[in-house]
Amino acid sequence: NGGESKQESEPGNVLSGFQLSAVLSDSAREKNIFIHGKLADQEAVVILEKTPIREECLAEIFSGSRLTLEMKNDIYSTYRLQAPLHLNEIKTTVVCPATEKHVKKYLRQESFLVEETFEDYQSITLPYIQEQSFSVQWVYNILEKKAEAERIVFEDPDPDVGFVLLPDFKWDQKQVEDLYLIALVNKRGISCLRDLTSDHLEMLQNIFHKGKEAILQRYNLPASKLRIYLHYQPSYYHLHVHFTKLGYDAPGCGVERAHLLADVIQNLQSDPEYYKTRTLYFPLRADNGLLGKFKEAGRL
């Protein structure tokens, strides 16, 4: 709209007959979009992703583009730039015929930020967690050395303040750039942040200090390169702490879900009941049962 009304499609453009059913997901940051639809009566998934900007093309982009000024303030100005076609392509992937599994794989679930008072926790979240009785048997298997024993990076066997440190599944351990380790506490029955009081300070400080020390010894990475945090809500309800490399954009390290262990310790030091009085915020995906419970309770 506003451009030339060239309606006939380019020759050999198989996508000109594409019938869009739904956008499965997209990323404004990564400049991609995942689309479900039909190509000649067959189910198809089409992925478009803009290409990275390459240094060797810059001279031609600067000399051969059309610039339109959008905004100017002091030393700052912004433009819309139209680059030569061959320097600004879109990588296109077509899966056709696509199965339902392909469609689901690319379907993004929207997230909503939930505001949870401690009363909400007691009346909505806790009953939901108990009702679901999510299994943490796999955690117990690790703690009991029935599984993954060979993956353990460090262990403090103390039953009250000890923990097991091991690589997260997401980390292939090939490079420290995306280092991701998990500390699982030995003590059972502490499900999440909401359960923590000053009684747990010794355990938390133990994980903070010995975890950092173990990572320095094993991976030669000092504390100043680590992001150490808990999730709320966690993805499983046995207390655990995440250690990821600073600078690695690990999934779940955003302020809406992560709580720095150092802050948790300070908060409990100044108020033993900090996590039993505060309103906590966290994102839940649209298909998460807990979100439904918050909606039923009129809390969203």
Next chain:
Amino acid sequence: NGGESKQESEPGNVLSGFQLSAVLSDSAREKNIFIHGKLADQEAVVILEKTPIREECLAEIFSGSRLTLEMKNDIYSTYRLQAPLHLNEIKTTVVCPATEKHVKKYLRQESFLVEETFEDYQSITLPYIQEQSFSVQWVYNILEKKAEAERIVFEDPDPDVGFVLLPDFKWDQKQVEDLYLIALVNKRGISCLRDLTSDHLEMLQNIFHKGKEAILQRYNLPASKLRIYLHYQPSYYHLHVHFTKLGYDAPGCGVERAHLLADVIQNLQSDPEYYKTRTLYFPLRADNGLLGKFKEAGRL
């Protein structure tokens, strides 16, 4: 190379005379590139970033593009797609004349996590900030309507608790998926989180409530889709609050730098001096002068 040898530049293209000195950083994931060079004998930083792919343009992209098959294997095939110029622009930001600070800001650097007690703030951070006397003239230009007045999304003119809400430079405002707004407080002299006490609660709550309301009115996005936070350290020392869309992985929304406004409010409600007693953690890039100060003081 390989294209038409059209060497004459587009009319009004101020970048046609740009002389590249160095690529400061780039991201293949985010499709952006930060470049240092000269524009008419002045130092300049140019930022190119491809725009997100918008759903409403898909039909025109599919019908009006040129496709070139690259690979076909079973149900999977990949193509290079050349889209109509106006549907595939590159957002371009020019800083000119740029200072050495601008160049450094965009130069990719390793980061280190700094532990700052309140004493460190007073003896290391505060003197450094004062010594540097970073200019916030561009903020005052906005508050005084000398610049960007037409970009203002919402304004509460109250001198004590009021603020101006406007889109961040990083957001092209074409889609809400990567919504990014900034609230600049009217009141001057509040540089950052460390300055906040319970005296500022009314202002913070005002921003929290009216900011959410304005975004709902203007963009039809409810509070449950927003991540509202402050940075510590901020990139400029005039208090401001970030509003980004939940699910958009905005740069700087990690737990190591972002502080949820809702948490800041609760913390000040329970302890008026919270940010004057706590140890705060934040990442600093290797070239940040403040990092050098922490090193000199033996705090890293």
